[in-house]
Amino acid sequence: MHAFAERLKHPAVEFLARPFTHYVANQPAKARQHFYGIREAKRDLIAFALFDRLDPMDPPGPGFTEHYWRKREIENYLCQPRDILAFVEANTRQQMLGPLFEGQEVANRLEVMRKCIDDLVPPAALRNLSDRWWDDIKATDDFLDRLFGDFFAQLKLPNLMGKTNYHVLASHVAKEDLDPEISSVLDEIVKTQKAAKPVGSTG
Numbered sequence: 001m002h003a004f005a006e007r008l009k010h011p012a013v014e015f016l017a018r019p020f021t022h023y024v025a026n027q028p029a030k031a032r033q034h035f036y037g038i039r040e041a042k043r044d045l046i047a048f049a050l051f052d053r054l055d056p057m058d059p060p061g062p063g064f065t066e067h068y069w070r071k072r073e074i075e076n077y078l079c080q081p082r083d084i085l086a087f088v089e090a091n092t093r094q095q096m097l098g099p100l101f102e103g104q105e106v107a108n109r110l111e112v113m114r115k116c117i118d119d120l121v122p123p124a125a126l127r128n129l130s131d132r133w134w135d136d137i138k139a140t141d142d143f144l145d146r147l148f149g150d151f152f153a154q155l156k157l158p159n160l161m162g163k164t165n166y167h168v169l170a171s172h173v174a175k176e177d178l179d180p181e182i183s184s185v186l187d188e189i190v191k192t193q194k195a196a197k198p199v200g201s202t203g
Contacts, residue, residue: 001189003170004182012186015193026052028066035064042199048192050074050185067188069080070181075139077149077179078127080118084147086172088113109155116150129177140166168193 005013024030031049039045046063050071060066071077084149092106113149119125120143125133149162 001074001186003167004173004178005175005186006142007170008178008183008186010183010186010190012189015189022056024049027055028057030055031066032060032064036061039063044197046192046196050188065188065192067185071135071179072138073140075144076135076137078166078173079139079144079184080122080134080173080177081114081126083169083173084117085110085113086174087169090172091179112154113147113151116147116154117151120147133157 004010005016022031022034024034028049028051031051033137035045035047035049044063047065049064049066051066051068055069056066056068069076088109089106092109095105115129122131122133125131144161144166145163148159152159152161157188
C-alpha cells in the first residue's frame with residue numbers, strides 16, 4: 001500500500017512509511033483475536049485490517065475496521081499489460097549504459113515481454129482490460145510468477161522479480177489504471193490513523 005500511496009501522492013504515505021502492523025496471513029479471525037486481546041489493555045485501541053477477497057465474516061466489534069479487496073488480491077491492481085511493459089522499459093533503461101545499446105535492448109525486452117503476456121493472458125482479457133479474468137486470477141501464483149519466470153528465462157537472465165518485489169510495479173501503473181478502490185482504502189487508513197489515541201495522549 002505504501003507504493004500505491006507514493007504513486008498517488010496520498011497523505012497515507014506518511015503513515016505507511018513506518019506503520020504499526022501485525023501480519024496474520026490473510027486470516028480475519030486471527031486478526032480479530034489479536035486485536036481484541038490487546039484491546040483488553042487499551043480500551044480505546046482502534047485498527048484497520050486489509051484482506052484479500054474473502055467471504056466476509058460477521059461484522060467485527062468496536063474499534064476494528066475490515067476491508068476485503070474486490071479483486072482477488074492486491075497484486076491484481078498492478079498487473080495490467082501496459083503497466084508491466086512500463087516497468088520493463090524503465091528497468092532496462094536503468095541497467096543500460098550507451099543510448100544506442102539502451103534503445104536496442106529496450107525494444108528487445110519489450111517484445112519478449114509482450115510475447116510472454118500473450119502466451120498467458122486469454123485473448124478476451126487482452127482485448128478487454130475490464131474482463132473478469134483480471135479480477136479473478138490469482139495474480140501472484142498464476143500470472144506474475146509465471147510471467148516473470150518465462151520472461152527472464154527467455155532472456156537467459158536470473159529472475160529478478162520475486163513475490164517480495166511486486167510492489168515496485170505500483171510506481172509504473174498508469175494513473176488511469178489505478179482503481180478507485182485503492183484511494184478509498186488509503187483514505188480509510190488515514191481516517192484510522194487520525195482517530196487513534198497514542199498511549200499517554202490526552203486528546
